[in-house]
Amino acid sequence: MKNVSNIAARLALVAAVAGIVAAPLAVQAAPQSHHSHSSQCENCGTVVSTRTYERAAERASGLGAGGGAVVGGLLGNQVGSGNGRTLATIAGAVGGAYAGNRVERNMHAVTYTDVRVKMAHGGYRTFTEQGRPRFNNGERVRVQQGRLVR
Numbered sequence: 001m002k003n004v005s006n007i008a009a010r011l012a013l014v015a016a017v018a019g020i021v022a023a024p025l026a027v028q029a030a031p032q033s034h035h036s037h038s039s040q041c042e043n044c045g046t047v048v049s050t051r052t053y054e055r056a057a058e059r060a061s062g063l064g065a066g067g068g069a070v071v072g073g074l075l076g077n078q079v080g081s082g083n084g085r086t087l088a089t090i091a092g093a094v095g096g097a098y099a100g101n102r103v104e105r106n107m108h109a110v111t112y113t114d115v116r117v118k119m120a121h122g123g124y125r126t127f128t129e130q131g132r133p134r135f136n137n138g139e140r141v142r143v144q145q146g147r148l149v150r
Contacts, residue, residue, distance in 0.1 A: 042121060043120075044119070045117040045125070045142075047136065047141055050114065054109040054111050055109060060104040065097040066100070068096035069093045069094070076095075111132060112131075113129050114127070115129060
């Protein structure tokens with residue numbers, strides 16, 4: 001009987017030592033799930049698309065309209081005679097002013113790029129930037145003070 005209790009005591013001691021040695025290894029191997037949410041960047045995302053376009057200037061200086069009116073009036077004056085010539089001159093000046101204004105606005109057009117980003121939390125945001133695209137599809141970005149940065 002003494003041998004059985006002696007063996008049981010030794011087995012208990014071996015189990016206790018094995019548990020003490022195995023505990024730190026189990027803790028090291030366990031995933032750090034409580035840290036993964038806090039380390040995930042809430043302001044980070046991935047670029048999913050870019051679209052570049054040009055927008056004509058809101059206003060023109062008037063130089064294009066003035067120049068267009070002069071050229072249109074001169075061309076209109078070459079058509080017809082009498083009252084027809086007067087109407088052609090006026091129509092040419094008005095048409096020339098409109099065309100000259102459009103040409104000037106298009107010459108001062110500004111390039112914009114819409115960048116669509118899938119955020120880390122799952123939502124999507126679109127950022128409009130002036131100029132050509134700075135980011136490629138699949139590139140990781142971060143929102144900092146309302147702007148995209150690498």
